[in-house]
Amino acid sequence: MEPLKHECGVAMIRLRKPLSYYQEKYGTWMYGLNKLYLLMEKQHNRGQEGAGLAVVKLNSQPGDEYLFRERAEGASAIQEIFNAVHAQFADIPQALLNDADYAERNLPFAGSCLMGHLRYSTTGKSGLTFVHPMIRRSNWRAKCLSICGNFNLTNVSRVFEAITSVGQHPRHVSDMHILLEQLGHRLDREVERLFIESHQHGLEGMDITHYIEERMNLANVLRQCAPLWDGGFVMCGETGSGESYAMRDPWGIRPAFYYIDDEIVVLASERPVIQTVMNIPSDQVSELRPGEALLVSRSAEVHTEQIIEPHENKACSFERIYFSRGSDEDIYLERKALGKQLTPAILRSVGGDLEHSVFSFIPNTAEVAYYGMIEGLDSHLTEQKLRQITSSPNLSEEALHHILTQRIRTEKVAIKDIKLRTFISEGKSRNELAAHVYDITYGTVTPGVDNLVVIDDSIVRGTTLRQSIIGILDRLGPKKIVIVSSCPQVRYPDYYGIDMSKMREFIAFRAAIALIKERGMQSLLEEQYQRALALRQRPTTESVENVVKAIYAPFSAEEIASKMVELLRPEGIRAEVELVFQSLEGLRRAIPHHPGDWYFSGDYPTPGGSHLVNQAFIDYIEQDHR
Incomplete structure (x- = not known):
């Protein structure tokens, strides 16, 4: 058949230990980056028009960058973005490169929250402006947001009207840019809620920042935004202060799977990808349920939460027929x-x-x-x-x-x-x-x-x-x-x-x-x-x-x-x-x-x-x- 383009593939990783732990156990603090590369490469079938990644550091000092992003267009975009990341380490002496504490303090992309995306456009729009992840920056880490998704919304105009009605002025009308503004607006309100609480407790200065970042509840943000979304989606995001989420549409149209152990949280669009990258059996990989979100706090506590009650199951049959990898045991049999x-x-x-x-x-x-x-x-x-x-019981030997x-x-x-x-x-x-x-x-x-x-x-x-x-x-x-x-x-x-x-x-x-x-x-x-x-x-x-x-x-x-x-x-x-x-x-x-x-x-x-x-x-x- 003539190839169909499918939007898109997602990958998300949250390391639950300090980078030094991975350096000692696996020989490199780049353990998370390496896993993200494999998750994305194993999902290359899901998007060949562009790719991007975003990484958040948890312990950056004021004045230092804490959110890093790399994007590229074209079928070789995955290779390009990871080459660009590693190029930034090329001149670092090996001794320092093997020092996880030095890397976390000084090197870009040496972070614990990682997110990747593979893009196929269904809108005809091209250019780096439309390649995920997309970022909404702020001088408050908790208000800084990076998002990506495997989705297509059918009611973008309605979401646009909702966010402009409260005074926002999006610079683009693509669904991803509009979602970024909608989510960012609710994230601001969540931060402001906690800011007021912190004052009521008599906190000042950086104690306010710590109070907010320790209590951020992204489920509140999603509950305010997601009911407006009509379509099939898996939405992923991470804040500058180190909270992460992934949410699936309430009809279960688009797929999402995850794995959790005491070292790492992994989410991807396909189950066998996680099995291969983490070398685990299928029964250790969970499927995100319709309307459910996987939420990871700054302290790497993980839980799932029902954001929207699930609707009638309408999981996409074309995923099984064509798009997903045939190496999944159930898809293979189907x-x-x-x-x-x-x-x-x-x-x-x-x-x-x-x-x-x-x-x-x-x-x-x-x-x-x-x-x-x-x-x-x-x-x-x-x-x-x-x-x-x-x-014919009397058949000849020849017959x-x-x-x-x-x-x-x-x-x-x-x-x-x-x-x-x-x-x-x-x-x-x-x-x-x-x-x-x-x-x-x-x-x-x-x-x-x-x-x-x-x-x-x-x-x-x-x-x-x-x-x-x-x-x-x-x-x-x-x-x-x-x-x-x-x-x-x-x-x-x-x-x-x-x-x-x-x-x-x-x-x-x-x-x-x-x-x-x-x-x-x-x-x-x-x-x-x-x-x-x-x-x-x-x-x-x-x-x-x-x-x-x-x-x-x-x-x-x-x-x-x-x-x-x-x-x-x-x-x-x-x-x-x-x-x-x-x-x-x-x-x-x-x-x-x-x-x-x-x-x-x-x-x-x-x-x-x-x-x-x-x-x-x-x-x-x-x-x-x-």
Whole structure:
């Protein structure tokens, strides 16, 4: 498939011992930095447009910096930011570099609170201004805030109105900048609350600062801010005085996992990343619950707290299908189950002819689903062999040998040429290059005889199928090409962190529109357009009907798939082509605990999602259809 961009990956570390402890036990005070690097590198799949890190020192003296940040853009951003950090230690004599106390007093990034972020943009905005972590500075350490997140909010305008109504004047209107101002405002109020308390206790001077920093309650800040947030998110932050938090949305849309021992607190977007970096089994990694926050005090005391009551579970199914690492034991089994569920549909598409069918996958994220598909086909073939043998007890040795030696034919027919970059933007030249993104393994298919079945994890836009995959597979000369999607037809935009927001991007939607025109049903488009305009008047806090569902309703999934083939089939293709999709029921059986399937069903978990999909339909009618 054509890669989807996903916003984003987070990593957070809080060291619970002095830096000297790690120097003595692990041979370096950079233990936290090294772990952060690994957490980020192991989540590189979650963001390749930029990366950043922030580190807070706990014991800086007045006049010394205590919050350090490094950011970079591009696919090599992780390497760049850590190279930049280590470059600042290059001229330090080794003896001093091994002195943890010296490092904590004098060296940048020698701190106990660490936070990292990997970015994919879903807004189209680029530049270092939009790379996390972002910082709101103050000459009070407790009011200084650095934040990052894996999220997309659907109601940024509402949050903007809320913070401007109390006199704030944001310099940017991106969701992250607005969140920084909102959180910063409530952080100021929390500090002021404690400042007043300290005066009531008769404290003066630095005793006031110590009183505030020892009693900061970030849960108060989150409780004031989070109820306004509509969307999927994991928000992370740290203050200049050394408090940290991470909070998950109340629907559980975006994932977060954590590990705690007496040396360290670790949080990341994916469980196996923590397992690998900390070398621990899965049962020692906890999942942050929907609406819950992980809170770490300045003194490194850790607890979780329910900030918002959890709503209906809508954990993102696409995380399991595509984005998260397949090395997670549960995700691995779920992806195999997705492939296995497709066995009956695949058998129908090849007419049950396994002897003349070759099975493969389109690298690389579909590989686990491919294993499940092969398991399902193997099970079917075993049952078939058993029926053949038991129904004919007097088989000759030759006939018996023929039955027993039947195998599912598996080949690696498509190989992605990762060195090739379609960097030319001019249409014809780009299409010519795109056609060569994949290489094929010649001789794997018997021309004119074999079916070629290739599984992919999803089909969203269909661009790669049309420009490259179908054409290059046809060179092998198969009788029929069957492209199998391990997930259902992607019909609706996502508004919680994946870069698909326009209706015209979806090949399933374009197929439905083509069928509507073909059958003279254009009045349906106008009816739903008018319905969307009427619903736009409703408050954004109110869930509304998804008008796009009616566009698909007149057609079966098979009809839409057939029309998709017509739209995607390049000229000159000799083989018959068929698209086979996972059913929505099959998806839910394979991934029962992550029912967030709005991409396929159109059932958005938050009010903002239903409003935005209707606006996307309005935009399509006004900009693309007329």
